[in-house]
Amino acid sequence: MTLLKTVDLRKQFGETRACDGVNFIVKEGEFLSLVGSNGAGKTSLVNLISAHLQPDSGQILFQDKDITFTTVTDRIRAGIARSFQIVNLFDGLSVFDNVALSIFSREGKTSKLARLAEHDDEVAGEALEVLSQFGLASKSNAVAGGLAQGERKLLDVAIAYALRPKLLFLDEPTSGVSTHDKAQIMDTVSSVVRAGRVTAVVIEHDMDVVFRYSDRIVMMHEGRFLADGTPDEIRANKDVASILLGAPLAS
Amino acid sequence: MKPTAPALTRRSHVPLLAAGALAFIVLLLLPALIDIYQVQLLTYGLIAAIAALGFNLLLGYTGLLSFGHSAFFGIGAYTVAFLLRYLDLHSMELYILIGIPIAALTSALFGYICVRHTRIFFGILTLALSQVLYSLALKFFWVTGGTDGLRVPRPTLLAGLVNFQGAGSFQRFINAYYYYVVVAFAICVVLMWVIVHSPFGKALQAIRDNEVRARFLGLRIRHFRWAAFLISGTFTGLAGILWVPLNGLTTPEVLYWPFSGEIVFAALLGGFRNFTGPIVGGIVFNYLKTYAIATTEYWQLLLGAVLVALVLVLPTGIVGGLSKLAAGLRGKEKP
Numbered sequence: 298m299t300l301l302k303t304v305d306l307r308k309q310f311g312e313t314r315a316c317d318g319v320n321f322i323v324k325e326g327e328f329l330s331l332v333g334s335n336g337a338g339k340t341s342l343v344n345l346i347s348a349h350l351q352p353d354s355g356q357i358l359f360q361d362k363d364i365t366f367t368t369v370t371d372r373i374r375a376g377i378a379r380s381f382q383i384v385n386l387f388d389g390l391s392v393f394d395n396v397a398l399s400i401f402s403r404e405g406k407t408s409k410l411a412r413l414a415e416h417d418d419e420v421a422g423e424a425l426e427v428l429s430q431f432g433l434a435s436k437s438n439a440v441a442g443g444l445a446q447g448e449r450k451l452l453d454v455a456i457a458y459a460l461r462p463k464l465l466f467l468d469e470p471t472s473g474v475s476t477h478d479k480a481q482i483m484d485t486v487s488s489v490v491r492a493g494r495v496t497a498v499v500i501e502h503d504m505d506v507v508f509r510y511s512d513r514i515v516m517m518h519e520g521r522f523l524a525d526g527t528p529d530e531i532r533a534n535k536d537v538a539s540i541l542l543g544a545p546l547a548s
Numbered sequence: 549m550k551p552t553a554p555a556l557t558r559r560s561h562v563p564l565l566a567a568g569a570l571a572f573i574v575l576l577l578l579p580a581l582i583d584i585y586q587v588q589l590l591t592y593g594l595i596a597a598i599a600a601l602g603f604n605l606l607l608g609y610t611g612l613l614s615f616g617h618s619a620f621f622g623i624g625a626y627t628v629a630f631l632l633r634y635l636d637l638h639s640m641e642l643y644i645l646i647g648i649p650i651a652a653l654t655s656a657l658f659g660y661i662c663v664r665h666t667r668i669f670f671g672i673l674t675l676a677l678s679q680v681l682y683s684l685a686l687k688f689f690w691v692t693g694g695t696d697g698l699r700v701p702r703p704t705l706l707a708g709l710v711n712f713q714g715a716g717s718f719q720r721f722i723n724a725y726y727y728y729v730v731v732a733f734a735i736c737v738v739l740m741w742v743i744v745h746s747p748f749g750k751a752l753q754a755i756r757d758n759e760v761r762a763r764f765l766g767l768r769i770r771h772f773r774w775a776a777f778l779i780s781g782t783f784t785g786l787a788g789i790l791w792v793p794l795n796g797l798t799t800p801e802v803l804y805w806p807f808s809g810e811i812v813f814a815a816l817l818g819g820f821r822n823f824t825g826p827i828v829g830g831i832v833f834n835y836l837k838t839y840a841i842a843t844t845e846y847w848q849l850l851l852g853a854v855l856v857a858l859v860l861v862l863p864t865g866i867v868g869g870l871s872k873l874a875a876g877l878r879g880k881e882k883p
Binding site for chain 1: 742743745746747748749750751753754756757758760761762763764765766767768772775
């Protein structure tokens with residue numbers, strides 16, 4: 298069943314076409330990877346879908362509803378969440394508070410100012426559960442700004458996951474971490490996301506990671522979709538290989 | 549056995565409550581140990597601490613530096629003076645009950661305009677709006693008393709049960725008013741502590757740390773900033789309400805921008821990245837200014853030198869510096 302659909306989505310920055318008529322479909326329950334070289338338009342596409350940017354033209358449909366010009370808040374309420382390429386945490390807050398705040402926001406409790414945040418046992422329980430799933434429960438009282446890079450990446454995803462989205466965009470969840478940490482992060486993220494039956498779209502450069510974890514892979518190049526298929530199909534695609542190796546396209 | 553969520557996330561507040569209770573008892577006992585002048589100075593200090601506490605909800609917890617908090621302090625002070633002059637009200641409780649909503653309304657209006665911007669633009673807007681009030685206080689002298697200001701004699705306390713007339717009334721007022729302010733101060737501290745530890749307070753800190761991410765949690769940034777501005781201005785307005793009967797007079801000086809600078813100074817002095825910093829800063833700044841004025845006619849120069857030294861040597865303020873020192877000592881103690 299189609300969860301998200303973009304129709305002829307376009308976004309231009311000066312002469313650069315970041316999204317050049319993109320028709321993107323995400324099916325419910327899949328773990329999809331969005332790949333492509335730098336500047337291919339992957340992050341721009343996610344920015345458009347998450348309302349970080351407004352499109353020049355085209356349509357974004359989420360569960361068959363047109364959300365093209367809705368706000369960030371509306372899209373989060375509809376069930377779209379995201380993490381960021383550069384880790385975006387609340388560095389002055391504890392690890393627990395980072396996740397708890399997501400839950401407070403989702404539950405519409407952030408306007409409460411006459412009760413201590415930590416006294417909401419329901420939120421506290423859920424926040425700890427999320428932290429446990431991401432292997433961060435032992436760090437719950439640590440200040441987020443003091444975490445190691447791998448932990449920061451996991452917390453970044455945990456914050457988005459705690460919003461209980463239907464569709465989760467993860468922008469380079471393994472960038473800037475060691476090869477060993479990459480596997481650990483992706484093992485954790487993919488198992489949590491799959492167990493929670495959350496549809497995930499991951500932007501990733503590491504093709505080993507992409508081939509290992511994805512159900513489907515979509516490749517972007519210069520603002521357009523170049524290839525779309527299963528890991529085996531993509532592996533056999535010559536255009537994809539050309540782009541990844543920096544060689545000119547076959548056609 | 550698996551630890552429960554509260555056991556893992558709830559910090560014990562017993563040491564904090566004990567420290568707060570001890571500080572409160574010390575404040576209650578102090579008048580018996582110090583002379584009347586020191587009691588008066590300490591009352592001014594506690595009022596400055598309330599103003600700084602309110603101000604710091606914006607700077608320390610929301611990341612917005614206001615250069616216009618004199619406006620709310622002044623609104624509080626002038627509201628009392630107007631209630632006395634035009635409605636002949638003498639009750640401190642009525643001053644507070646009427647003054648707080650007026651300070652809140654002014655804060656809501658100013659906040660609505662100012663939180664549309666951040667950083668220097670926010671600061672300049674707050675400064676400009678406070679100077680509008682300053683100009684009004686100067687120009688409408690037939691209403692405000694102009695540069696002479698408005699006199700505010702000693703009000704009655706506790707709905708008229710305590711009044712101050714006859715011999716020794718000054719001493720009685722200073723003593724009684726001190727306790728009045730201590731109670732108001734304690735209520736403000738508790739209220740602010742709950743606010744900054746509530747989900748709302750956590751949302752403000754999240755916005756301060758990372759506005760973009762906060763937006764992607766679904767937080768309406770401007771709405772939260774406006775609410776913080778409103779609360780912050782109201783606390784500072786209450787400080788103005790409490791200050792004017794003690795001072796006996798309000799002049800446009802309390803609306804002028806250097807007075808906003810003093811509130812900023814107090815928060816920096818104590819340390820704006822922790823809860824107790826502005827409280828300590830408000831009290832210490834009051835003593836610092838009083839003794840600087842008594843020491844030299846160039847007292848502004850002296851305060852300026854302290855500010856420069858503070859920024860260079862103790863950027864986290866007195867409380868921040870002491871916390872670092874304590875953390876360092878704890879670290880050394882560990883094997």
